[in-house]
Amino acid sequence: LTFTLGDCDLLDVKVKCLNNLAASQLKLDHYEAALKSCNLVLEHQPGNIKALFRKGKVLAQQGEFREAISILKAALKLEPSNKTIHAELSKLVKKHMDQRNVETEMYRKMLGNPSAAGAPGKCKDKLRWSIPWKWLFGATAIALGGVALSVVIAARN
Structure with missing residues (x-):
């Protein structure tokens, strides 16, 4: 009994293995390795939802919120009804806004205007x-x- 795989079948197996590897690496907090695995999947299949989603999560864990949001939006365009992507994207947008508000407040204090502390992100005057x-x-x-x-x-x- 012989079993042969065509090139397409072999590529599908490779992509599945890399996607599973990325998921494992992400759970182990091996972000650079997970990012590399995701990128290898995306080289073969640029529209792979799982790889895009995991890449977005990895970038978010590394503090690259803007890029992570962009990638998750691309995944959502490909699969608009995916509730997991919606949830991750909304959580990430909130995190990004919180980070920006903290940075704005820090800069405001550094520049000597702590009186405007009640209105992060807005300069009234x-x-x-x-x-x-x-x-x-x-x-x-x-x-x-x-x-x-x-x-x-x-x-x-």
């Missing part, structure tokens, strides 16, 4: 923020120009 920065950069450029000019004059004397 844009004029107050934009003018001092323009003045600061303009003053810095003038000061640097003056220093450079005095160095040139001192070097000639």
Whole structure:
């Protein structure tokens, strides 16, 4: 009894194995290896839903929210009724927004405006923020120009 596989059958087996490998690597938190396995599947089958979904999850675990969201949206376009992708995407969008709000708040505190802490992501008085920065950069450029000019004059004397 002999059993032969055609090229298409062999490719299907390879893709299934790589997809299963990626799932295992993801569960073990081996994100780089899982990403590599997903990418190998996607080389052969760019529209493979499982590989796209797992790649999105891996990227999210690595903090690459924007890219992960993009990949999950691509998977959702291919399979709009997939509730698992919908759930993961909405969870990821919320995480991304939370991260952006934390970063905005951190930058606000670094720039010395903790009074606006109650409104993350929104600057009520844009004029107050934009003018001092323009003045600061303009003053810095003038000061640097003056220093450079005095160095040139001192070097000639």
